[in-house]
Amino acid sequence: MWKPLVLLLLCSTIIKNLVVAQTNAIPEYVKQCRRDDPKLTECFISSLEHLKPYLAKGIPEIELPSVEPFKMDTLSLQLTDGPQGYKITLKNMDVFGSSEFQVKSMKISENGEPFKARIVIPKLRIDAKYTSSGVLIIIPASGGGDFHAVLDGVICDLSGKVSTSQRDGKTYLHVDSLNLHLDIKNADLKIANAFRNNRVLLEATNLFLRENGHLVIEAMQPQLQKKLAMEFAKLANQLLKHVPRDWFYVA
Numbered sequence: 001m002w003k004p005l006v007l008l009l010l011c012s013t014i015i016k017n018l019v020v021a022q023t024n025a026i027p028e029y030v031k032q033c034r035r036d037d038p039k040l041t042e043c044f045i046s047s048l049e050h051l052k053p054y055l056a057k058g059i060p061e062i063e064l065p066s067v068e069p070f071k072m073d074t075l076s077l078q079l080t081d082g083p084q085g086y087k088i089t090l091k092n093m094d095v096f097g098s099s100e101f102q103v104k105s106m107k108i109s110e111n112g113e114p115f116k117a118r119i120v121i122p123k124l125r126i127d128a129k130y131t132s133s134g135v136l137i138i139i140p141a142s143g144g145g146d147f148h149a150v151l152d153g154v155i156c157d158l159s160g161k162v163s164t165s166q167r168d169g170k171t172y173l174h175v176d177s178l179n180l181h182l183d184i185k186n187a188d189l190k191i192a193n194a195f196r197n198n199r200v201l202l203e204a205t206n207l208f209l210r211e212n213g214h215l216v217i218e219a220m221q222p223q224l225q226k227k228l229a230m231e232f233a234k235l236a237n238q239l240l241k242h243v244p245r246d247w248f249y250v251a
Helices: 002-022 042-048 052-057 200-211 212-241
Strands: 070-078 087-097 102-107 113-135 143-167 169-190
Touching: 042 102, 052 212, 070 212, 143 212, 169 200, 169 212
Parallel strands: none
Antiparallel strands: 070 087, 087 113, 102 113, 113 143, 143 169
């Protein structure tokens, strides 16, 4: 009569051990480093680069969405001054290309100092819906349609602070603050499906965007930097809350 009970306990123990082992298994998206590695910073850079394909497709088991596209809500731009100044509001923004980042440098956070990193993204493509109001040059240009932008040579300088917390006997990292500064080498901007396809208004607006792309980027940059920093921190923390700090190191 004891055999079924012993067998049940044995099976229960095996299942429990398998669950624990699976829980403690290092996920494939984590590339570990040695604590005593004299080139530890370079190893962490390699670990970030290792994440790229996983960020591109998303990591469902930790509810990390794909960054292709990276979705943003709204940006409002004032492009010319005056009571009839030209304003554009971008909505439902899809940003493509962020998973192709290259980490050029990194400074690890130590003794409460902020971490720093420089990341280069060769090309970002932004597709959005837009509405506009006001006068562009001498032409009334209120309307709406599709907005497209290609940003080449994007440099992101990041800095921020992290903290630690304990959960289930493990230490976890959290990004408490993140600042981001963008430097964009070149921007190609245009609109489509606007002004009921009025050719004059469409060509005038696209001419303005071609010749004054730097002004549009300057107007866009403060909001874009703030929103990207918030979204990047959110993505980082979604990952970090599932990965104990020790998992980043070889046991």
